[in-house]
Amino acid sequence: MLRSFLLFLSEREAPKKLLLRSSLGRRLAARFIAGEELEHAVAAVRRLTAEGFAVTLDYLGESVHEGRHAEEACQVYLSILDRLVAESLQSHISVKLTQLGLAIDEVLARRHLEAICQRGTQYRNFVRIDMESSAYTDATLRVFRAVGAPRDVLGIVMQSYLYRSEKDVEELLKEGARIRLCKGAYQEPPELAFPGKADVDRNYVKLMEKLLLSGHCHAIATHDPRMIAATQAFARVHGIGVDRFEFQMLYGIRRRLQRELLDQGYRVRVYVPYGRQWYPYFMRRLAERPANLLFLVRNLFRR
Numbered sequence: 001m002l003r004s005f006l007l008f009l010s011e012r013e014a015p016k017k018l019l020l021r022s023s024l025g026r027r028l029a030a031r032f033i034a035g036e037e038l039e040h041a042v043a044a045v046r047r048l049t050a051e052g053f054a055v056t057l058d059y060l061g062e063s064v065h066e067g068r069h070a071e072e073a074c075q076v077y078l079s080i081l082d083r084l085v086a087e088s089l090q091s092h093i094s095v096k097l098t099q100l101g102l103a104i105d106e107v108l109a110r111r112h113l114e115a116i117c118q119r120g121t122q123y124r125n126f127v128r129i130d131m132e133s134s135a136y137t138d139a140t141l142r143v144f145r146a147v148g149a150p151r152d153v154l155g156i157v158m159q160s161y162l163y164r165s166e167k168d169v170e171e172l173l174k175e176g177a178r179i180r181l182c183k184g185a186y187q188e189p190p191e192l193a194f195p196g197k198a199d200v201d202r203n204y205v206k207l208m209e210k211l212l213l214s215g216h217c218h219a220i221a222t223h224d225p226r227m228i229a230a231t232q233a234f235a236r237v238h239g240i241g242v243d244r245f246e247f248q249m250l251y252g253i254r255r256r257l258q259r260e261l262l263d264q265g266y267r268v269r270v271y272v273p274y275g276r277q278w279y280p281y282f283m284r285r286l287a288e289r290p291a292n293l294l295f296l297v298r299n300l301f302r303r
């Protein structure tokens with residue numbers, strides 16, 4: 001119930017305006033985002049890489065409905081790639097296709113993604129397309145395939161809560177795609193997604209096993225210790241080395257666990273979001289864990 005309500009709010013303008021304008025909102029969001037400016041993100045990349053983590057940078061924004069905003073987002077991503085090279089920083093980037101114009105025109109989003117992938121290829125970097133709500137799954141897969149960037153430059157995300165993901169994963173693996181596996185963060189109807197956590201988790205383990213057996217390097221993105229333990233056990237039994245996959249977690253979430261995995265010799269990539277459009281991302285993080293909401297309420301009353 002609470003999760004659904006928060007995800008509902010994440011798409012509403014009124015609470016968005018309220019929270020984006022308030023300094024309290026910004027302070028609360030600081031737990032999950034590196035900051036509003038590229039400088040903040042660059043500092044986070046520098047700090048995390050110095051600690052031994054790998055990073056992927058996300059310039060926050062989604063559901064763009066004006067072509068000029070999609071163009072701006074594309075330019076920002078190109079400048080991020082330039083900046084990383086200029087400062088000899090190692091970081092992948094993560095992009096949302098609705099930020100690049102997918103909700104306006106598929107061709108527009110493809111053109112922007114192509115430009116970003118070209119720059120990524122030039123710098124031997126890696127671009128990951130985040131997966132958004134099921135309204136965009138087909139279009140996202142079409143754009144991913146149409147761009148035709150090398151598989152070591154462009155990768156995609158699969159969500160274990162969707163029934164369709166097993167088939168999608170099988171097809172993508174045949175195409176040599178690099179996949180980030182997550183559970184899924186959006187509000188989806190029971191016709192399309194498992195409503196119960198146990199089924200989402202069971203499917204996660206099933207898909208994780210397919211990824212690990214594929215021979216390519218994929219990303220296991222979760223903060224769930226049971227998913228992580230299942231991955232470690234499966235890799236051990238099948239002799240899959242720690243260099244053949246990586247764990248990924250979100251900035252600010254379960255930092256001790258991130259550190260422990262790193263200390264155990266696993267590659268851990270931290271997803272670092274930054275930018276002013278943090279509201280929907282922030283609300284999805286609240287929806288994932290009710291305790292985060294208590295934290296927010298406590299801070300509201302403390303003022």
Ligand SMILES: Cc1cc2nc3c(=O)[nH]c(=O)nc-3n(C[C@H](O)[C@H](O)[C@H](O)COP(=O)(O)OP(=O)(O)OC[C@H]3O[C@@H](n4cnc5c(N)ncnc54)[C@H](O)[C@@H]3O)c2cc1C
Pocket residue numbers: 129130131132157159182183184185186221222223224225248249250253254270271284285286288289292
């Ligand atoms: C690197 C990365 C990239 C992602 N990319 C996408 C994407 O492209 N598309 C998409 O739909 N989703 C994406 N997600 C989000 C994902 O789908 C889940 O919503 C999110 O990761 C929570 O699921 P979980 O696997 O951590 O398991 P859960 O069962 O939700 O959580 C397990 C435990 O992790 C901790 N935890 C989880 N979330 C939080 C939180 N917000 N705050 C504090 N503690 C928390 C809690 O201790 C919880 O008990 C991504 C997640 C990661 C880590």
